[in-house]
Amino acid sequence: MRLRRMRPLLAASVGALLVVGGASASVGASAEVSAGGSGRASAVAVTSSATPPAEFGSDWDDPRTPEPPVAVPSTRHCTVRVVDAAFADFDVHSRDYTPPPGCAGPWSKVVMRLDGSVAGRQFDRIGHVDVGGVRMLTLSTPEPSVDGIRWHVEKDVTDLAPLLADPQQVQAYIGNVVDATYTGVIHVTVDLDFYTTGRGAPAAQTSDAVLPLAGTSRDGTDLVGSLTVPRNSTRLLADVFATGSGGGCEEFWDTSAPASTGYSCPDGLPYREVDVRIDGQLAGIAAPYPVVYTGGWSNPFLWYAIPSPKAFDIPPLGYDLTPFLARLDDGRPHDVRLSVVGLPPGQDGWTLAPRFRVWRDAGRGVVSGTTDTAYAPEPVVTSTVTGAGDRAGHVDLRATRELRVSGTLSTSRGPVTTTVTRTLGNTSTHSWTDDEADDTLRASWTDTQSVATSHGNGTPTVERTTHRWDKDGVLGFHPRADIAGGYDVTGDLAISWERASSTTRGGARLSSRTETSSFDGRAAWIYGVPRDQRHATADTSARSTLTERSPGRVVSWEHRLRAVNGTFVTDMAR
DSSP states (O other): OOGGGGHHHHHHHGGGGGOOOOOOOOOSOOOOEEEEEOOOOOOOOOOOOOOOOSSOOSOOOOOOOOOOOOOOOSSEEEEEEEEEEEEOSSOOEEEEEOOOTTSOSSOSEEEEEEEEEEOSSOOOOEEEEEETTEEEEEEEOOOOOSSOEEEEEEEEOGGGHHHHTSOEEEEEEEOOOOSSSOOOOEEEEEEEEEEOOBTTBOOOOOOSEEEEOEEEEEETTEEEEEEOOOTTEEEEEEEEEEEEOSSSGGGGGGGOOOGGGTOSSOOSSSOOEEEEEETTEEEEEEOOOOOOOTTGGGOGGGTSSSOOTTSSSOOOEEEEOGGGHHHHTTSSOEEEEEEEETOOTTOOOEEEEEEEEEEEOTTOSOOEEEEOOOBOOOOEEEEEEEOOTTSOEEEEEEEEEEEEEEEEEEETTEEEEEEEEEEEEEEEEEEEOGGGSEEEEEEEEEEEEEEEEEETTSOOEEEEEEEEEEEEEEEEEEEOTTSTTOEEEEEEEEEEEEEEEEEEETTEEEEEEEEEEEEEEEEEEEESSOGGGOOOEEEEEEEEEEEEEETTEEEEEEEEEEEETTEEEEEEEO
């Protein structure tokens, strides 16, 4: 039996086969609104001295992530519970939301806090939380132990304040199978903390409106719908939550290969790109983040204690669509199409969920302007491909993409010109030995957006955002001579995620922010034997940093984690 050919299934689910029994109690109390003061405490370095076991047992520590907590003001805040559900099927859980009467807006900050628990046998699952038809969170869940695990996610959702100012419906979904075999019920609560304004905590500067894509439907693999913006709109940003998932090969799109190679995920070349088109014209490009879920790389022991970067809170792709407002400001609905470039014809497995943030001109009821012709050549993708049948092979790929578009609006403050330049880059070396016994990937993705805004003939303000993601690892699947049907499964993987942004004017830096998150781990276990003979081991580490700079102010954060065989031995923050 060629188990290595089962990698897409194994990577999504083999961890669910490692644990049995049990069901957890519901987390959290009934919905309520509370008020109180809250400030962010100073970070303190703490080192755990726990002694790890020689190998994994039937239970392990709750998963942790190194990302910094959301910084909050010391003003009074109110909490509203918007999700309190047990996910055991494929139903959508709905709940009405009402703004907190004890903390009327405008708010200085809004923070989402999710707490989850699951016990027994279960896959890693994908889910989301929507508010008023707008995506707030895309998440994946950890895989449980026998006794169960809990996890926590917090997220700054102040950008959604315009939507949260009015009553809305909240919808939460985590598709889950619960039966005699897969027993893990996923319990989740989601709270929103609303921080009032006060000294040192002014009202947050947000868009004037947050809009969904209306009338959505699928056209093949594309998501299509319409967008209508106010006629005095002056800025338009889109956030698109894009994930390849569903247990098929698109979950592992960064290791796909042409069918001619005989590779187990024959999804063509491993290049993907998420495009936005307005009325048929290319308006935005972005490189999707190749997230690794907690069953990924056929070795869930890598992720039991420390998930891969951003797995619990998958960030959206950002697009500045302001140059197209000259066309959109006519008050009519306009066609919007989202496409995944590189996806083979007829191949599904991608979820796309857009939202749009709009700023308006308070001094003018209608804004007009012009949109220049966009410079948008086709992606340049070159590759070298070898392999056939069960033999060794490789796919070496280089890809680049560029988009440049400019538009001018006649606002109440005079003409404003916005020029958006976007460049994507991807290099990938993917190789495998005979029968895919060793599968190696070294890949890097870059995505840089530069937005220059000029008022009249003035010096432009330039906002530049660069993402970089790297993967370097090898998965081994080797038959054992001493165990019939037994295989040694090994994984050695390093992942890094980085986002750097800056604002400059005339060469002077006004502000900057750099956030990094990295993972490094090794794990091994024996497949095809009883659970008590799997002898699973793992040594995993993670590190997160954050640096923010503005005139006269520097904020920095660093957090390191290390877990050995499911027990944390290091947890240091400063």
